[in-house]
Amino acid sequence: MAQRRLSLGLFMPNCSNMPSISTHEVDENQWTYASNEAIALAAESYGFEYLFPVSRWRGFGGDTNFLGTSLETTTWASALLRATSRINIFSTVHVPLFHPFVIAKMGATLAHISNDRWGLNVVSGWSEREFGMMGITLEDHARRYERTAAFVEILRNLWSQEAQPFDFSSDWYQITAGEASPVPRVPPKIANAGASHDAKEMTARLCDWAFISTPSIPEVGAIVSDINTRATSHGRTVRTAIFPFVIWGESRDQAEDQLQAIIEAKDPVATENWLHDLTAGSGSFDSFTSDMLAASGGGVHVHGTAEDVAEQLREAHQLGVDLVMLTFPHYLKDLHRFAEHIQPLL
Numbered sequence: 617m618a619q620r621r622l623s624l625g626l627f628m629p630n631c632s633n634m635p636s637i638s639t640h641e642v643d644e645n646q647w648t649y650a651s652n653e654a655i656a657l658a659a660e661s662y663g664f665e666y667l668f669p670v671s672r673w674r675g676f677g678g679d680t681n682f683l684g685t686s687l688e689t690t691t692w693a694s695a696l697l698r699a700t701s702r703i704n705i706f707s708t709v710h711v712p713l714f715h716p717f718v719i720a721k722m723g724a725t726l727a728h729i730s731n732d733r734w735g736l737n738v739v740s741g742w743s744e745r746e747f748g749m750m751g752i753t754l755e756d757h758a759r760r761y762e763r764t765a766a767f768v769e770i771l772r773n774l775w776s777q778e779a780q781p782f783d784f785s786s787d788w789y790q791i792t793a794g795e796a797s798p799v800p801r802v803p804p805k806i807a808n809a810g811a812s813h814d815a816k817e818m819t820a821r822l823c824d825w826a827f828i829s830t831p832s833i834p835e836v837g838a839i840v841s842d843i844n845t846r847a848t849s850h851g852r853t854v855r856t857a858i859f860p861f862v863i864w865g866e867s868r869d870q871a872e873d874q875l876q877a878i879i880e881a882k883d884p885v886a887t888e889n890w891l892h893d894l895t896a897g898s899g900s901f902d903s904f905t906s907d908m909l910a911a912s913g914g915g916v917h918v919h920g921t922a923e924d925v926a927e928q929l930r931e932a933h934q935l936g937v938d939l940v941m942l943t944f945p946h947y948l949k950d951l952h953r954f955a956e957h958i959q960p961l962l
């Protein structure tokens with residue numbers, strides 16, 4: 617089978633301090649809607665195909681209060697979908713915070729106004745700090761994904777004319793003769809992030825995209841082939857995406873110096889809070905060090921010269937990755953530089 621081509625996307629800065637937990641050269645206004653719209657339009661003009669936001673409800677303390685100011689991602693997508701015309705835009709939704717009927721209706725509306733360019737990233741939640749603030753109990757890991765599976769199955773039915781009306785029974789949702797209209801012309805794509813057994817199994821069975829956190833590019837190969845094997849066993853195909861944190865300079869030393877400057881200015885309190893919740897609540901980041909997380913928030917580091925970066929992205933593609941959702945220290949400036957220096961090499 618011919619290999620699918622590598623698609624480009626952005627993991628967007630709709631939250632403050634994206635993507636580094638560091639005080640090094642912070643752009644205070646990057647999270648704003650005006651900034652996100654400018655980045656989205658530039659990405660679309662360079663042929664990027666996907667934008668994904670982060671969903672956060674609270675910051676992580678320290679000097680940065682990492683991700684503490686954030687734009688909600690369905691309303692954010694609604695505006696961006698009207699500002700753009702070709703690029704696909706996802707929303708990131710915490711399953712325990714919304715009833716699936718609400719997201720099904722929002723999704724059908726967003727699909728309708730965007731000519732089917734909207735997609736959904738379902739996240740099960742992992743931060744005690746966030747859910748605790750709301751009085752919501754973080755369920756145990758396996759139960760979390762059982763709930764997310766039920767949520768996705770209900771969405772699939774609400775986005776299918778043939779499936780309606782339907783009954784659905786689970787520990788979380790009791791649906792009787794469920795129906796919704798309009799039904800999107802094309803069912804919106806559903807992504808799930810996570811590299812744990814539970815995440816991979818749920819994604820393989822029910823989702824279209826798997827978002828993978830990987831500590832290094834070579835290590836992504838085993839994760840991708842595991843997800844592909846699981847998807848095949850369900851008679852399905854799942855596409856895979858990673859989120860590289862990309863830094864490049866005239867020389868490798870220059871890129872390394874920039875990375876080290878970010879790490880040296882790391883916010884120890886926010887990094888510790890992030891690391892604590894992430895490793896307590898998820899199975900994906902156990903082999904990340906505090907410095908790796910501080911620089912990229914959990915994205916894989918890809919740095920060096922422009923050629924080095926292109927080579928590492930090509931390697932990810934050869935290992936089966938379909939999409940790279942890039943993050944940059946300075947999104948707009950770096951996006952223009954990426955289009956000029958690296959895209960021609962890909």
Ligand SMILES: Cc1cc2nc3c(=O)[nH]c(=O)nc-3n(C[C@H](O)[C@H](O)[C@H](O)COP(=O)(O)O)c2cc1C
Nearest residue numbers: 670671708739809810811812815827829898899900
């Ligand atoms: C690319 C990517 C994006 C994610 N976005 C969010 C997010 O916006 N909000 C959130 O609470 N969790 C987010 N997560 C966390 C996942 O939903 C999941 O909880 C985490 O990866 C741990 O999953 P696991 O324990 O199943 O491996 C993201 C993870 C990845 C890899």
